[in-house]
Amino acid sequence: MKEDYNFLQIEKKWQEIWEKEQIFKALEDPQKTKYYCLEMYPYPSGYIHMGQVRNYSIGDVISRYKKMSGCNVIHPIGWDALGMPAENAAIRHGVHPQKWTLDNIAHMKCQLKKLGFSYDWSREVNTCLPEYYKWNQWIFLKMFEQGLAYRRISWINWCPRCQTVLANEQVIGELCWRCDSVVAQKEMEQWFLKITDYAEDLLSGHEILEKWPEHVLLMQKNWIGKSTGAHTVFPIVDSSKSIEVFTTRIDTIYGATFLALSPEHPLSRELIGDSPQREKFEEWIGRSISDFRLKKKLGTEEKEGIDTGKKALNPFSGDKIPIWIANYVLMEYGTGAVMAVPAHDQRDFEFAKDNSLSIKVVINPENTSLTENELEEAFEDYGKLVNSGPFSSKTSEEAIKEMAAYAEKNGFGHESTMYRLRDWGISRQRYWGTPIPVIYCEKCGIVGVPYEDLPVMIPHEVELKGEEGSPLEKVPSFVNTTCPHCKGNARRETDTMDTFIDSAWYYFRYTSPHEEKLPFDTKSADYWLPVDLYIGGVEHAILHLIYARFFTKILKDLGFTSIIEPFPRLLAQGMVIKDGAAMSKSKGNVVYPDDFVEKYGADTLRLFILFASPPEKEFVWSDEGVEGCHRFLHRVWTIVQENLDLFNKDSSEARRKNKEGETITLIEKKIHQTIKKVSEDIENRYHFNTAISSIMEFYNFIKKEKDNLRKDERGRSLLKEALETLVLLLTPFTPHICEELWERIGNSTYLIHTPWPAFDPDLAKEEIVTIVVQVNGKLRAKFEAERNLSQEEVKEKALSLSRIQAIVGKNKVNKIIYVENKLVNIVL
RNA sequence: GCCGGAGUGGCGAAAUUGGUAGACGCACUGGACUCAAAAUCCAGCGGAGCAUUUUGUUCCAUGUGGGUUCGAAUCCCUCCUCCGGCACCA
Numbered sequence: 006m007k008e009d010y011n012f013l014q015i016e017k018k019w020q021e022i023w024e025k026e027q028i029f030k031a032l033e034d035p036q037k038t039k040y041y042c043l044e045m046y047p048y049p050s051g052y053i054h055m056g057q058v059r060n061y062s063i064g065d066v067i068s069r070y071k072k073m074s075g076c077n078v079i080h081p082i083g084w085d086a087l088g089m090p091a092e093n094a095a096i097r098h099g100v101h102p103q104k105w106t107l108d109n110i111a112h113m114k115c116q117l118k119k120l121g122f123s124y125d126w127s128r129e130v131n132t133c134l135p136e137y138y139k140w141n142q143w144i145f146l147k148m149f150e151q152g153l154a155y156r157r158i159s160w161i162n163w164c165p166r167c168q169t170v171l172a173n174e175q176v177i178g179e180l181c182w183r184c185d186s187v188v189a190q191k192e193m194e195q196w197f198l199k200i201t202d203y204a205e206d207l208l209s210g211h212e213i214l215e216k217w218p219e220h221v222l223l224m225q226k227n228w229i230g231k232s233t234g235a236h237t238v239f240p241i242v243d244s245s246k247s248i249e250v251f252t253t254r255i256d257t258i259y260g261a262t263f264l265a266l267s268p269e270h271p272l273s274r275e276l277i278g279d280s281p282q283r284e285k286f287e288e289w290i291g292r293s294i295s296d297f298r299l300k301k302k303l304g305t306e307e308k309e310g311i312d313t314g315k316k317a318l319n320p321f322s323g324d325k326i327p328i329w330i331a332n333y334v335l336m337e338y339g340t341g342a343v344m345a346v347p348a349h350d351q352r353d354f355e356f357a358k359d360n361s362l363s364i365k366v367v368i369n370p371e372n373t374s375l376t377e378n379e380l381e382e383a384f385e386d387y388g389k390l391v392n393s394g395p396f397s398s399k400t401s402e403e404a405i406k407e408m409a410a411y412a413e414k415n416g417f418g419h420e421s422t423m424y425r426l427r428d429w430g431i432s433r434q435r436y437w438g439t440p441i442p443v444i445y446c447e448k449c450g451i452v453g454v455p456y457e458d459l460p461v462m463i464p465h466e467v468e469l470k471g472e473e474g475s476p477l478e479k480v481p482s483f484v485n486t487t488c489p490h491c492k493g494n495a496r497r498e499t500d501t502m503d504t505f506i507d508s509a510w511y512y513f514r515y516t517s518p519h520e521e522k523l524p525f526d527t528k529s530a531d532y533w534l535p536v537d538l539y540i541g542g543v544e545h546a547i548l549h550l551i552y553a554r555f556f557t558k559i560l561k562d563l564g565f566t567s568i569i570e571p572f573p574r575l576l577a578q579g580m581v582i583k584d585g586a587a588m589s590k591s592k593g594n595v596v597y598p599d600d601f602v603e604k605y606g607a608d609t610l611r612l613f614i615l616f617a618s619p620p621e622k623e624f625v626w627s628d629e630g631v632e633g634c635h636r637f638l639h640r641v642w643t644i645v646q647e648n649l650d651l652f653n654k655d656s657s658e659a660r661r662k663n664k665e666g667e668t669i670t671l672i673e674k675k676i677h678q679t680i681k682k683v684s685e686d687i688e689n690r691y692h693f694n695t696a697i698s699s700i701m702e703f704y705n706f707i708k709k710e711k712d713n714l715r716k717d718e719r720g721r722s723l724l725k726e727a728l729e730t731l732v733l734l735l736t737p738f739t740p741h742i743c744e745e746l747w748e749r750i751g752n753s754t755y756l757i758h759t760p761w762p763a764f765d766p767d768l769a770k771e772e773i774v775t776i777v778v779q780v781n782g783k784l785r786a787k788f789e790a791e792r793n794l795s796q797e798e799v800k801e802k803a804l805s806l807s808r809i810q811a812i813v814g815k816n817k818v819n820k821i822i823y824v825e826n827k828l829v830n831i832v833l
Numbered sequence: 834g835c836c837g838g839a840g841u842g843g844c845g846a847a848a849u850u851g852g853u854a855g856a857c858g859c860a861c862u863g864g865a866c867u868c869a870a871a872a873u874c875c876a877g878c879g880g881a882g883c884a885u886u887u888u889g890u891u892c893c894a895u896g897u898g899g900g901u902u903c904g905a906a907u908c909c910c911u912c913c914u915c916c917g918g919c920a921c922c923a
Contacts, residue, residue, distance in 0.1 A: 220837055224918055227836065252923060338922045352921055425922050617845055625845065633858050698857035777853050782904040784853055822903050828852055832903045
């Protein structure tokens, strides 16, 4: 009796069974090879979007494949549940952030379950629960003890109308996201994590990450931005003070015609001193700093400066050079002061031209000499030194080494390394985040909350209006506390942590999600970690992935883990595109998965997403493609249904071996070739699109051969084997339909516990190969030949072909190129 | 500006190590089934030409122009377009 493919019913049925039987529960088992498959956990925005469906479908293929291949797989999921959108919802709709978040999680959990992902839900992690964020606080305190968490004044975005700090993401084109006021820059005391201490580790760790996409490593490398050079001290004339600069081009130091300080440089104000134009200077410096902080303007802003009237002594040349304050010098890189070499640095060149400062050539290109008057732009390449005292005529490379050594010997400089990486500012004046566990006491200063008092709970009762600073400041019961040391009155820190902290270590928590004494159990973490495959959007290439690597290194230094890199293998998936743009609410081109699950089923949606393009590429959504995949699943369903009788009759006779003397049939070959191809595509390349296409080819082949095969006993047995293989190979992609068919053909095991089919390399080999015959590189003929025929035989055969003879004719054969089992190229 | 990545039929793509360009799917066209339609099944499907009863066969085609090679979508150089990252980092 033929039955229709009722996907809705089938998917519901198996999802319930899987859940009831808890077949995806991961247990530590030292006997088995573990496999940790991790996908980036979602923010509970309300709906699972297509990007996440793609992310999780990829992970599910790998997880299911690895399980069938005998690995002990951990495949967890959780919620990145703290963050701004919950607060915005509260401000706009008056719903409490916690309720909003938990409701969203409940809904999205349903969505994920309807897609049939093989998650171990017993390990679900939710970062907005005290059981989780308690450990953010715990780790923070450990870092605070080590001096890795510290407080300092820094610049933040400030909305003058709302009277509040804005995160960078809340500044939209220099305007406040809420009230459209122009955002100002303001200095505030903030908490920082000393990620810069780990700059070198983060960089050298790349060596282990050979299986990361190169462009991601490159982005991180640029972000860390290591450069080597030298520090040099320029004494200020008629003063006991001096100015230190960092340069990568100490070879150009004889060409330094002025120093430029950042307006924020501690000496700037002092150097202006009692200058007659002091007031103008003060105004300019104030304006310059905040202008300058508006990131958008960086690089486009006109270079401006003020002459302090003071001079500094170039320790190499003995020249007295003017000290300027210039808006193009960054305070937070290097020393906040630069030696300006207009002839060999384009920025200095422009500044010198605008301010009529002198220009001095000290590097010449090979075989040319430059003159100051003719320079139209700075010559920035390496070359040969001139006008550089004892270093003249050396090459830049030589001079860089020797001059740094000279400076060191004479006590005014030394070789040094700089990074662009900045310390991680984690303070947020926000409600829906992890409270920073610190208490301010007038007597005792900054005191960490004692471990036994953790967690510092996010207070439930709070007024969220989106105005005036941190919401927690206005909760007296939260703010007012006692000092753990002196028991006197004290004030609690009201800033909360950046939510990137939560995601910096959640994959540790998955390994022991119910651990109560520590953030995670070290033994469990040692068993499961590192993550064998981490899959996620390429948009997290820098921030999240650097923070997670940083936290792992800290946890290692604290002795809680032995791993040095959390994610040895990263699969950065491409974006989901529709109508030429990334799917996003603001673009209005979002397609929600639910409608498709309803209409075609989860299996179809998953198959389509995986089939459309390889994971690292962009995925272009098209409504029509879905139909094709749905049709394919229908066909698979039908062909198995039509041949159910095979499985009833001789179910005792499992896969049979070929008897002596029986030739290997095409269908056998196809079975083994397909298993090989699909396994390799999943295992080595993660190219699911080609894996699926070869399953489709396999189906087409079965379809064509089935009537023939049914004619004799051997054929029937092979057809049966082919159909079984078809179901097994499809399982990681479309698990529900496969589970149903697997049951219908008489199996009682879950597919996840069924071994992935193995291929026989001998059977997968082609015995007859097509040899291509080219003449002068152009395809002229083909013939079939036995595999591994000798070179002579193949050449002879190729030359004997009548077509080839006609073409070759009387021409002289120069040489013949031979590629084994592939081609012959006759060169005339 | 600097650093990456990509560009292949009408569309998504394939070609894994330099060796048959376009697998697989979508769309489209024709046919079968049907009173009819949908669904399904079968066949065709880069362009141009020649020949022809089909089987054939030639030329052109992987953004542009060059190069290396017996042979290039693949390697090298030029330019164009699109995407991503960084962006006064001394």
